[in-house]
Amino acid sequence: MTPGFVETFDSLPTGGYGGTYQGRRYRITKTQMAAGRSQKLEAEELGGADYISFNLYRLASGQALLKPCEMPEAKVVDFVLGVIVD
Known part of the structure; x- marks a missing residue:
């Protein structure tokens, strides 16, 4: 992984929200499982x-x-x- 990836990922909020990447809008969902030992992020343009x-x-x-x-x-x-993140 690129340096700073985990720190940047950790700074993203948990839950559902909007965001912009390369000028395009996304619906983003970040969830935690297993007391935070497993996390999932999904983003749909x-x-x-x-x-x-x-x-x-x-x-x-x-x-x-x-x-x-x-x-x-x-x-x-x-x-x-x-x-x-918006």
Whole structure:
């Protein structure tokens, strides 16, 4: 993962909200499971076809494990680092 990814991801609010990425609007949902040890983010482009989905697992070692859902890791990282939450 890119340096700063986990910190930026952690700064995103939990729940549903809007955001802008590369001039396009998204509906974003961030949820927590297993007492925060597992988190999921989904973002759907409003009026378009783009979709972002991934899980982030917090390992006992303190490391984070990123698991994109059927898309390149770079797409997920770029989105999280570039999205502006409204």
